[in-house]
Amino acid sequence: MNKPITEVQAKDPFWQVNQASRKRSWQVTKAFARRDLSLRYVQTRMGWLWVIAQPLLAAALVLLVFSVIVKVEIASDVPYALYAFAALPGWLMAQSILLQGGPSLVHNQHILRKIAFPKMALIQAKGLVFMVDFLVASILFIAFAYGLYGSIPQAPILWVFMMAYTWLLATGMAALVAAWSVKYRDLIAILPFLAQGLFLLTPVAYPSTRYADALGTWDWVLYLNPFVSMAEGFRLAFFGIGDLAELHVPGITLSFAMGCLLIFFGRLALRWVDRNLVDRL
Amino acid sequence: MKTTIQARALGKTYPVNGKPYWALKDLDLDVKEGQAMGIIGGNGAGKSTLLKLFSGITHPSEGGYRLEGQMTSLLEIGTGFHPDLSGRENIYLSAALHGMDRQTTAQRLDAIVDFSGVEAFLDTAIKHYSSGMKVRLGFALAAHMDADILLVDEVLAVGDAAFQAKCLRRMESQMQDAGRTVLFVSHNMLAMQSLCDQAIWLQQGKVHQQGESHAVASAYLQQQLPQSHAIDLTEHRDRSGQGDVRITAMSWDRAPCSGQSASLRIQYNGKAAMEQPNLRLSLEGADGRFLAPISMHTSNIRPDRLKASGELVVHFDALPCMAGTYQIRARLLCKGLVQDDLRPAMRFEVQEGLITPGGDSFSLTKNGVFLPLTWDLEQALDSGNALR
Incomplete structure (x- = not known):
């Protein structure tokens, strides 16, 4: 029988260090996801009901703030509640992955010091956990849309694509935060603030065309936010192209390109810190 | 192969x-x-x-x-x-x-x-x-x-x-x-x-x-063996604890000997005064087996605060160790948190000696500690044959 051979040299390029097989990566991801799922509602009164209650509370809050207090107006003739909720499950997933995946290296450092495993698994495990929430929230949304307005998703394939994009983006950004946190924990300290800022700047509950109203030709700065394409993408997937006439296509493309960069560089950053991670953490 | x-x-x-x-x-x-x-x-x-x-x-x-x-x-x-x-x-x-x-x-x-x-x-x-x-x-x-x-x-x-x-x-x-x-x-x-x-x-x-x-x-x-005298612990890397205070040196004031008086000096150095400190030493055999606890709290010594740097001395009127090689694991805690943990912090050899004048040393190949005790032979002595 052929035995696996591990060869390690000090001068190995960083992308070769600690390369784990797909199987091993997935095994560890699943193990951590199981742990996080089992631990999730330990010692809570309502337990798993929170998976349903959380998106409902978030939706109620969005409606209260943006529809009742701020009175956002949208150009298209779709109901505002549907407009605002279409991208909400995606955003909630991204936010949770970022908030919990970012600090995951620091939180699990006692394990990192004792066992070698692909670090991305910790973040992907958080991703799997919040994917469950996303699916529950999406089902709630679709039931709500169909029950109240008789609407159904117009482009399900785009919807699946947006889900994948959001998931990859959030885990990529969490990886970037985690890589940074190995030496400097500052980013973890301000992570809740960052997430809140991103939510306010992301057109989840308002159209991204409002950027141009506010900033004129400088609106491209706000389109650097990779979540703009997420929000508009989820709405396109639900309402179809026809219903949303006013779309800033170059802006959304810019946002999507930024997202792809973050997806790639977040993972690369985590690989980069991998070789000396335990010495610095 | x-x-x-x-x-x-x-x-x-x-x-x-x-x-x-x-x-x-x-x-x-x-x-x-x-x-x-x-x-x-x-x-x-x-x-x-x-x-x-x-x-x-x-x-x-x-x-x-x-x-x-x-x-x-x-x-x-x-x-x-x-x-x-x-x-x-x-x-x-x-x-x-x-x-x-x-x-x-x-x-x-x-x-x-x-x-x-x-x-x-x-x-x-x-x-x-x-x-x-x-x-x-x-x-x-x-x-x-x-x-x-x-x-x-x-x-x-x-x-x-x-x-x-x-x-x-x-x-x-x-x-x-x-x-x-x-x-x-x-x-x-x-x-x-x-x-x-x-x-x-x-x-x-x-x-x-x-x-x-x-x-x-x-x-x-x-x-x-030669390490029974002062060793510099500042360079030790394999230690754990928060590190606000470190044990810098441990030494016997003279070569320790069974039954003789001896003082163990522990020097420490920290950034700030130690709050509710406790020094916990584990006396271990040369193979690492635990023998006896030596701790401030065990002796009911509970100072609220000690200087940032200084020396603690453990004094034995009669060192209760049998002849042989020992090591000490040292932990320094402040408010219950481990500041420094060295294992072992020192090794030393105890010279042959008698715990009670006129007694014997029990064994020179085994080592361990003598326990404080007294004997009562009242029920076993012939009347009139008083214990010398």
Whole structure:
């Protein structure tokens, strides 16, 4: 029988260090996801009901703030509640992955010091956990849309694509935060603030065309936010192209390109810190 | 026989205060298939660093190594255990982290549980387990993992003696059956010698001696003797604790001798005054077995605050140690938090002497401590034959 051979040299390029097989990566991801799922509602009164209650509370809050207090107006003739909720499950997933995946290296450092495993698994495990929430929230949304307005998703394939994009983006950004946190924990300290800022700047509950109203030709700065394409993408997937006439296509493309960069560089950053991670953490 | 572990010019450096510190330097090592290699050496000699390199936890700064076969590392018992999860869930979690797939774990679950003896509590959260139960569960899992190469770091230091022996036997039989290669780091010379036929002795990141485990162990113990006088502990790297205060030196005021007065001086240095400090020393035999506690709290000495730097002195009117070699593990705590933990902090030899004038020394080959006691022979003495 052929035995696996591990060869390690000090001068190995960083992308070769600690390369784990797909199987091993997935095994560890699943193990951590199981742990996080089992631990999730330990010692809570309502337990798993929170998976349903959380998106409902978030939706109620969005409606209260943006529809009742701020009175956002949208150009298209779709109901505002549907407009605002279409991208909400995606955003909630991204936010949770970022908030919990970012600090995951620091939180699990006692394990990192004792066992070698692909670090991305910790973040992907958080991703799997919040994917469950996303699916529950999406089902709630679709039931709500169909029950109240008789609407159904117009482009399900785009919807699946947006889900994948959001998931990859959030885990990529969490990886970037985690890589940074190995030496400097500052980013973890301000992570809740960052997430809140991103939510306010992301057109989840308002159209991204409002950027141009506010900033004129400088609106491209706000389109650097990779979540703009997420929000508009989820709405396109639900309402179809026809219903949303006013779309800033170059802006959304810019946002999507930024997202792809973050997806790639977040993972690369985590690989980069991998070789000396335990010495610095 | 094939070489399963091969290291060439292996080195690892950590930045310490801006300067590189070589935890391991220029190390060459060959371990053959089926061989058990003990790794011994003082604190900061590079033992744990070596295992961290081989297990892939950290990357070498120099040179490289080659492993042939599936590797599993056991650097700590029960890594990954989460207090809120049940024993069963923790077995699956820790097994997966160590590279055992769920199906294999399921097949071995009964054997693991049986070995650990925690059947009745398998579905109880392990935060309700005693520390002994947790250790047994962790070790049972470790004993049932299969790998061609097993890296073990000081894990036998935990658990009760009977369970340690059971684990050692299990590891021995696995090695014989499966042709498994083992690297075994230990401060416990007895355990190391019973498990390993070969050993290397590391000193300041380099191989100091390599050969048969008995020869290396006795040379190592021999070399430890002169350290009974003041040793500088500031350079010790293999220590844990928060580090706000460090033990900087420990020394006897004179060569300690059974039954004679002796004072142990412990110097410390910290950034700020120590709040609610406690110094806990474990007197251990040369092989690392625990003998006696020496602690401020045990003696009901509970100062609220001590100077940032200073010296603590433990005074013995009559040193109760039998002749032989001892070591001391030292822990300094402030407000219950461990600031410094050195194991061992010092080794010393106690010279032959008498605990009671006119008595005898009981044995010169065994060593341990004398207990404070008195004898009552009233019921056994012939009347009129008074005790002299």
